[in-house]
Amino acid sequence: QAVVTQEPSLTVSPGGTVTLTCGSSTGAVTSGHYPYWFQQKPGQAPRTLIYDTSNKHSWTPARFSGSLLGGKAALTLSGAQPEDEAEYYCLLSYSGARGVFGGGTKLTVL
Amino acid sequence: QVQLVQSGAEVKKPGASVKVSCKASGYTFTSYYMHWVRQAPGQGLEWMGIINPSGGSTSYAQKFQGRVTMTRDTSTSTVYMELSSLRSEDTAVYYCASYNWNSWGQGTLVTVSS
Numbered sequence: 001q002a003v004v005t006q007e008p009s010l011t012v013s014p015g016g017t018v019t020l021t022c023g024s025s026t027g028a029v030t031s032g033h034y035p036y037w038f039q040q041k042p043g044q045a046p047r048t049l050i051y052d053t054s055n056k057h058s059w060t061p062a063r064f065s066g067s068l069l070g071g072k073a074a075l076t077l078s079g080a081q082p083e084d085e086a087e088y089y090c091l092l093s094y095s096g097a098r099g100v101f102g103g104g105t106k107l108t109v110l
Numbered sequence: 111q112v113q114l115v116q117s118g119a120e121v122k123k124p125g126a127s128v129k130v131s132c133k134a135s136g137y138t139f140t141s142y143y144m145h146w147v148r149q150a151p152g153q154g155l156e157w158m159g160i161i162n163p164s165g166g167s168t169s170y171a172q173k174f175q176g177r178v179t180m181t182r183d184t185s186t187s188t189v190y191m192e193l194s195s196l197r198s199e200d201t202a203v204y205y206c207a208s209y210n211w212n213s214w215g216q217g218t219l220v221t222v223s224s
Binding site for chain 1: 216
């Protein structure tokens, strides 16, 4: 089974910009992996921020964006707010409709 | 509104099985795949498998092959996840998620303890 890797932790200053990445042990991440990004706050279920690499939901703050960068999926936060402090997970899809989550990135806004 | 409501917390002994339900409402049940995800205490998310509520076909993560069974009842818009041969490492919150990952259940805590 593939292994999906994320930075364990990142820190960003309020108003700053940070990029979280999501890599695959099988090679470059492509749009065919249909990358998803989820945000999870303590005690809550995850919620989807980005789907299919770069698409946003109506509830996704405009400061979040998704892309492919250097063979990885990326989530960029521009203009970080204190409420963005959370755990972020990426999910990649593989053959047979199987999904694999990354280990998560704990984002601190400080 | 779209809603997934899961069954309540369970306490099981090692070696036993657990069956968690997830009842969908607010959308066409057979139009969206249902995923199951678990999260051990203080740990990350783990994808367990997926079921197509329309035909009942399933796909499971390699790690759970042979131990997990996902089924559905279209008459009640409910999906079930059964995990057998439980061990302490299976202690986790189990979530169902559907509507293209836009709706999640509230989570079901399964505790495996002797």
